[in-house]
Amino acid sequence: xxxxPKSEPRDSLIDQELTPAxxxxxxxxxxxxxxxELEPEQEMMTVNxxxxxxxxxxxxxxxxxxxxxxxxxxxxxxxYVHTGIEKSCESMNYWKVIxxxxxxxxxxxxxxMQAYCGAVEIMTGLEVPRRxxxxxxxxxxxxxxxSHLVWLGTTALDIGAMSVYFYCFRDxxxxxxxxxxxxxxxxxxxxxxxxxxxEDIPVGFENKVREMIEQMxxxxxxxxxxxxxxxxxxxxxxxxxxxxxxxxxxxxxxGPLLRASGDAWDLRKEADYLVYDELDFDVPVxxxxxxxxxxxxxxxxxxxxxxxxxxxxxGMPEGPWIADDRKYVLPPRSELSTSMESxxxxxxxxxxxxxxxxxxxYNPVESPRGELGCFLMADGSAKPAxxxxxxxxxxxxxxxxxxxxxxxxxxxxxxxxxLDPILGGIDR
Amino acid sequence: xxxAPGLELIFARINSEHPGAVLDTSYDRGxxxxxxxPDQIRKVLIWLRDTEDQGYTFLASVHGADYMPAEPRFxxxxxxxxxxxxxxxxxKALLPDPAADQDRNGREDRKTPTxxxxxxxxxxxxxxxxxxxxxxxxxxxxxxxxxxxxxxxxDGPLTDSGAQGEAAQANxxxxxxxxxxxxxxxxxxxxxxxxxxxxxxxxxxxxxxxxTAEFQEREVxxxxxxVFDGHPDPRRILMPEDYVGYPQRRDFPIGGEPxxxxxDEVTNxxxxx
Numbered sequence: 001x002x003x004x005p006k007s008e009p010r011d012s013l014i015d016q017e018l019t020p021a022x023x024x025x026x027x028x029x030x031x032x033x034x035x036x037e038l039e040p041e042q043e044m045m046t047v048n049x050x051x052x053x054x055x056x057x058x059x060x061x062x063x064x065x066x067x068x069x070x071x072x073x074x075x076x077x078x079x080y081v082h083t084g085i086e087k088s089c090e091s092m093n094y095w096k097v098i099x100x101x102x103x104x105x106x107x108x109x110x111x112x113m114q115a116y117c118g119a120v121e122i123m124t125g126l127e128v129p130r131r132x133x134x135x136x137x138x139x140x141x142x143x144x145x146x147s148h149l150v151w152l153g154t155t156a157l158d159i160g161a162m163s164v165y166f167y168c169f170r171d172x173x174x175x176x177x178x179x180x181x182x183x184x185x186x187x188x189x190x191x192x193x194x195x196x197x198x199e200d201i202p203v204g205f206e207n208k209v210r211e212m213i214e215q216m217x218x219x220x221x222x223x224x225x226x227x228x229x230x231x232x233x234x235x236x237x238x239x240x241x242x243x244x245x246x247x248x249x250x251x252x253x254x255g256p257l258l259r260a261s262g263d264a265w266d267l268r269k270e271a272d273y274l275v276y277d278e279l280d281f282d283v284p285v286x287x288x289x290x291x292x293x294x295x296x297x298x299x300x301x302x303x304x305x306x307x308x309x310x311x312x313x314x315g316m317p318e319g320p321w322i323a324d325d326r327k328y329v330l331p332p333r334s335e336l337s338t339s340m341e342s343x344x345x346x347x348x349x350x351x352x353x354x355x356x357x358x359x360x361x362y363n364p365v366e367s368p369r370g371e372l373g374c375f376l377m378a379d380g381s382a383k384p385a386x387x388x389x390x391x392x393x394x395x396x397x398x399x400x401x402x403x404x405x406x407x408x409x410x411x412x413x414x415x416x417x418x419l420d421p422i423l424g425g426i427d428r
Numbered sequence: 429x430x431x432a433p434g435l436e437l438i439f440a441r442i443n444s445e446h447p448g449a450v451l452d453t454s455y456d457r458g459x460x461x462x463x464x465x466p467d468q469i470r471k472v473l474i475w476l477r478d479t480e481d482q483g484y485t486f487l488a489s490v491h492g493a494d495y496m497p498a499e500p501r502f503x504x505x506x507x508x509x510x511x512x513x514x515x516x517x518x519x520k521a522l523l524p525d526p527a528a529d530q531d532r533n534g535r536e537d538r539k540t541p542t543x544x545x546x547x548x549x550x551x552x553x554x555x556x557x558x559x560x561x562x563x564x565x566x567x568x569x570x571x572x573x574x575x576x577x578x579x580x581x582x583d584g585p586l587t588d589s590g591a592q593g594e595a596a597q598a599n600x601x602x603x604x605x606x607x608x609x610x611x612x613x614x615x616x617x618x619x620x621x622x623x624x625x626x627x628x629x630x631x632x633x634x635x636x637x638x639x640t641a642e643f644q645e646r647e648v649x650x651x652x653x654x655v656f657d658g659h660p661d662p663r664r665i666l667m668p669e670d671y672v673g674y675p676q677r678r679d680f681p682i683g684g685e686p687x688x689x690x691x692d693e694v695t696n697x698x699x700x701x
Contacts, residue, residue, distance in 0.1 A: 079666040086651075087675055091682055122457055249486060249511075252640025270514045359456045362507050362518065364488065373489050373507065385678070390489035390507070398643050427666055 044072065047409070051080050055158050055413045058423025062400075062412075069408050074401045078394075082427040089387040093353030094120055095194055097387060101374075102188045104389060105425030107150055110136075110143040111367040113192040115374035115389070118273060119363035120194045123356050123378055126328055131319045132196035133275045138209075138312040139182070139191060140365075141305040145216065146175040147368040148298050148305075152223060155295070155417040159236050164226050171219045174212050181205055195329040196322030206313050213306050220302055227295070237291035241403040241415035245289065251402065252395045255370025257419065260297045261289030267366035279311050294418040328354050353382040369393050369420055389428060393421040430515055435460040438482070438517075446471045451522075461518040466631050469506075469521045473634055476508055476517070484508035484517055487634070490644035492652035496678040500524035502629050502654055523629040523654060623655060623662060633659040651676035 049055075049062040059080035065073035085104055089097045101116045102109040114136060121128060128136075153168030176186040182201045183189035191198050227233045245261040258265055266283040268276040284300035286293025323329050330349055331342035356378040364373040370392030377386040400419055404412045430438060432455045439453045439462065449468035454461045464472045476484040486509040493503040502523040509516050633656035635642045645656045646665040653674035656662060664671060673680055 079668070082666040084675065087682060125457075250639050252487060252638070265511065360461070360493075360518070361457055361459060362489070362516070371488060375489065375491050375505070375507075377493055386493055386676075388491045390491070394643060395640055398640065
């Protein structure tokens, strides 16, 4: 529906000053019974969305071409919170990189740590003890829950459902309390270490988690009750932002976005990492691939995460929570005052760090937003030669144009929210 | 993952169809990689994608690497993924640094300042020539910018802060730096558009084969200065448009960049220089 510019010559009989509506009335007056279809005068307008706008979920700028209210073209502009994390990592020891990479995608810090630590472990051939693997899975699934809760709250807020936001943040706080209990920090916990985790979980943690699971199951039911049959929510999400599966794969989209379009692609099932193959969970998929499916897939994923967490608690093996390789892992604190060798190892690891044989490794994990891959390059020194993250938000953002073009600008807000981009991860 | 013999099989099969395309293989820590001639990268990726029993249809990641001081210095890595069998294969294209024999960043104008003996008359004459050349450059730039503006209005108003940079790149063919040949004074070398810069490594873009590569190739260009020929939108993506240098290169120093405040500009214009 390419509308011509205003000055296009019309029928010579018609006065240029007349608006289309007046014209239509005139024609109808002259020819009774004739119906005139009004084509509203349209003009391309470029609107700048963001970078400072709460609905852009961070510092994302969208340059949107509008024709009336219909999005005709769209260009995301990123880089406003680029902090050079990948470059900074190159001047850090391997173990000092962990807190850096946590702060990229600030809602999935456990996944960032797992991608990075896993890469270093492949690099060094370190074996992670089974208890540590269970603890990692437990915390990663708690993190997925946390990330999806933030997503759900802010998305519902964008669509106009205010109260969901409060409920989600109430429940998210319970997850953060658990992180505080096990790792000492609510966010950016630095809980995963190379070779395992930093500490065993404290006494009483298990009961707290079970309590949380029960509350969260109730909580998810509440969100569903608030949104599933909410007329406004349904109208705004159903059949909006649909892109076919094949196109999404071309664009490299992974995670809940791809699953909502009916492709059960989940690295937890496909790839072989940690103990996911011992756990029983399902991969929810959508059918249409619209906003509603994306919402349903994420909500069901939260339920599945709760299932995984429960199984982790039930099947948690006893044993060490970090590998016993003094060349890579700090010796226990208690040994420092009695063992000279431990003290030397401690000193060497803290000051110089450990060296890694030259090589390259790409380690993907399934983050709440899709495939999060860490590419790690070692040059034989104690510092990585390159740490690169394949950020799912960064890659998925390319699909926004396909999702939004041809739809209303109001739907763009919804589509963007359903895409769930984290700008800290995009810009790094 | 294809195991080591499987990797050798792929190596032999590609080379029988495209002789000389794959230079080497490496199998390290369970992760296979093909080392590919940079001119053949598209052929290899198409082969991996379209050959029936290969099916590496998903491009998971594109990233750059800098192997300094090894030679060839740069690399672009393509992480290919077979979704049916869950097999990953890294395809590496190693690119030599065209500016290897130049100064650190490969640019005359960024050379470390050295002592220059006082000039004599002939240089004075040269200065005039330089001025003339600069003037001509400015004229050409203004003309191309005007032409771009005229044509750009139809293309769509989707230009952001980097409109100028885009214009310069779009007119890569009529690039002033190239047109003037050797007469370009060092000060104006920065106006060379990256698309035609002979001091940057070049490789063919794969955006038309794998649309997911668009942002990622822009990122590689942004951080390593590797130019992807045929990329639909070859601009920086994370760094500012007017940024000088390619920060992920191993010889790019960390820190020391002044934070520019508008309030200081009033009292001390150009203080950061």
